[in-house]
Amino acid sequence: MLYFSRWKTFFIWLVVAVGIVIALPNVFSDQQLSKLPGWMPDSKITLGLDLQGGSYIMLQVDRNDIVTDRLNTLVDDVRSDLREAQVRYTGLSGSGDSAQVRITDPAQYVEAETALEPLAEYINAGTLNGGTFQEVTMDDDGNGLIRLTLTEQGIDYRMRSAVEQSIEVIRRRVDELGTTEPLIQRQGDDRIIVQVPGLDDPQRLKALLNKTAKLTFHMVDTTVSAQDAIEGRPPAGTEVLYSMDDPPVPYVIEKRALISGEDLVDAKAAFDQRTNEPVVNFRFDSRGAQRFAQATQQNVGRPFAIVLDDQIVSAPVINEPILGGSGQISGNFTVQGANDLAVLLRAGALPATLTVVEERTVGPSLGADSIRAGVMASVIGAAAVVVFMVAFYGMFGLVANIALVFNIVLLLALLSIIGSTLTLPGIAGIVLTIGMAVDSNVLIYERIREERRNGRSIVQAVDAGFSRAFGTIIDANLTTLIAAVILFFLGSGPVRGFAVTLAIGIITTIFSAFYLTRWMIAEWVRRKRPKELPKGIRTGMFDGINFSFMNFRRVTFIISVVLVIASVVGFGTKGMNLGIDFTGGSVVQVEAKSGPADLSEIRTTLNGLNIGAVQAQGFGSDKDVLIRIPAQDGGANAEQSAISKIRSALESDYTFSRVEVVGPVVSGELSRSATIGVLASLIAILMYIWFRFEWQFAVGAIIATAHDVILTIGIFVLTGVEFNLTSIAAVLTIVGYSLNDTVVVYDRVRENLRRYQKMPLPELIDISINHTLSRTILTAVTTMLALAALYVFGGEVIRSFTFAMLFGVAVGTFSSIYIAAPVLIAFKLRPDTFNKKKDEGAPEEQGTVETI
Secondary structure, rough: OOOOOOOHHHHHHHHHHHHHHHHHHHHHHHHOOOOOOOOOOOEEEOOOOHHHHHHHHHHOHHHHHHHHHHHHHHHHHHHHHHOOOOOOOEEEEEEEEEEEEEEOOOOHHHHHHHHHHHHHOEEOOOHHHOOOOOOEEEEEEOOOEEEEEEOOHHHHHHHHHHHHHHHHHHHHHHHHHOOOOOEEEOOOOOOEEEEOOOOOOHHHHHHHHHHOOOEEEEEEEEOHHHHHHHEEEOOEEEEEEEEEEOOEEEEEOOOOOOHHHHHEEEEEEEEOOOOOOOOEEEOOOHHHHHHHHHHHHHHOOOOEEEEEOOOOOOOOOOOOOOOOOOOEEEOOOOHHHHHHHHHHHHHHHOOOOOOOOOOOEOOOHHHHHHHHHHHHHHHHHHHHHHHHHHHHHHHHHHHHHHHHHHHHHHHHHHHHHHOOOHHHHHHHHHHHHHHHHHHHHHHHHHHHHHHHHHOOOOOOOOOOOHHHHHHHHHHHHHHHHHHHHHHHHHOOOOHHHHHHHHHHHHOOOOOOOHHHHHHHHHHHHHHHHOOOOOOOOHHEEEEEEEHHHHHHHHHHOOOHHHHHHHHHHHHHHHHOOHHHHHEEEEEEEEEEEOOOOOOOHHHHHHHHOOOOOOOOEEEEEEEEEEEEEOOOOOOHHHHHHHHHHHHHHHOEEEEEEEEEEEOHHHHHHHHHHHHHHHHHHHHHHHHHHHHHHHHHHHHHHHHHHHHHHHHHHHHHHHHOEOHHHHHHHHHHHHHHHHHHHHHHHHHHHHHHHHOOOOOOHHHHHHHHHHHHHHHHHHHHHHHHHHHHHHHHHHOOOOOHHHHHHHHHHHHHHHHHHHOOHHHHHHOOOOHOOOOOOOOOOOOOOOOOOOOO
């Protein structure tokens, strides 16, 4: 196993070299990249919004809007078709999802049904859009009442079309902002995700996305005053709309539109030559120009209203026919307001109202701080691990550190290739990869030491050490990989980024351990031909330990049961400090523009806004404040209104660094997906361990893992640390780590069961734990060193994540010894469960074995 052919050596270092070249662009700025040779790759890891700033907005298409618009169109079609057929009718109306009309002349029943029949024809929308279906069904009561009802398939078809059209409109609007690499994609049946990195003004983006931008031109009805129409009833075919002025001015306008924005071909912001005020110049296509000219010719001397999303922008008087197909919209605009209106008109109108159901915005300055904090934490954590490995393993530690550096390089290269987005939880995934890489090397080195103690030569010990550690490392890493894969498919946003980083880290860790580390150790053996292991290895301090862990199993089990019960009771009574991901609501982080933040003044100001019990607390420095707003009763729109009120109240003295808004619908979905993610991970891992070991091991691993999850929840209950989406990622990672540790112990128990078939099980388990104790302690310490650096230097945003991870590593190490192992005794595991074939070179023992 230590022999490497030339082509295999070439392949290993070719992979490393290619990884270095691909990862290299990440250390250069965009300006520096442009000066590099053309053959070099230029793809870089995409930084998440929490690292470079920007906005993540989830929009939902309003189904009621789609139904209402389709129903209004259906009513208009019924009116038009019956008039064209000269059928007399009454009571034409629409309500809910159906329209109805009564035919007054019985002799015209058949004629009316014939005229309306095309409305109920089947539609062939293709296999991707529902196949063939009826959008409208028609029936009558036999007494002249005809009812036309929108079908669910028809509404779904309209919804899909509306979402597709909305995506195109949104894309055009976002492109007008000049941002780089925006992400706009569909999610589910009725939602659209818009992610714009590096955006300096997220409020402008939200304002552009919130507007339907439906532009229409209507004649103003001057036969009745607006006040009379408001107090009484407006004339038939008219309605009252208000202007954008402050205070708004009411107008009575005709419902029928003379022309709509669909006929616009261009709109540009400009300045009025007479008043020098910002205006918007527009131009129609040939059809629109003809209709506009005709409408203005017929109504000279009358005012007409320019209506945008049911608000009147302006209502000028037609002094003369407008024949050129162009015009001007004025309305006390600011320069940016005129520009934004021009953007909206050029991009076109949305087919339905879009509601912001989730928003996560990070200012660019906070993103830069997060990058510095994440890089510093990673460097400090990596440095601590490097020093620790050299201190305990000497030359072997140096080899492990070299492999670790290339491991991280390959991880960054793969992230660059797939275009993955690196977030703060992703940096945590890199730090965790460091711990897992060290774990693999510790497993290998301790196996080599053990084989050497058993009398093998250096060559045999190294070869057997890699061979025997391989299965353990694969089992341990695959359990973590299962958790990462499920986390990717069931998670969202930064959690998925963490899962991707962790999964790739597992792949690069296995490659670096079994190719890079093995090649370097093999070269050392081939060139030096050593007679003994390097003297720098100091883990021999663990060799003399022969602790009877199982003698304390009843005491530790009782303590664990008490703690589990306390955690469950605390969860049921006190509960956790759930973040807005699960409760809905908003979180706003602000920074004082000058001097320290005044918390009492912020609380007083915000509690007067009638948005519920607002919490304000210090967050990091004395200038930073974290504000929590409870979920609003009015739904997603109410959440946005609350944020607008807070922004208006504080923006003069504070800079808004971060805004997160989660609507009640989304928070419920996140809660369900998080619960399903944990349960699905446990089930998948249970099946894997059952397949690789036996059912007793699988049940023991699940009991130990459930113990760790419950105690982790208990620590959240006890400390009141916020439990959010990243905490779910932490819990699932604890699941993977705990199982990693448990599998290492189980693997040694399985091996010893085959070797010492008549030894009492408690004694055999003690021997197995003592054999793996050095690995357990070293891996736990190195992982906690990396996580401690992340906790101290990584910033407030991921502090709850790393806090849970630190606790999870400690409790996971405990459970692999005092929960997972005693369960095997409780289920009366026996050696005859396994194949009697003994490992090569392993003698069968009849009683006890001496541990060194």
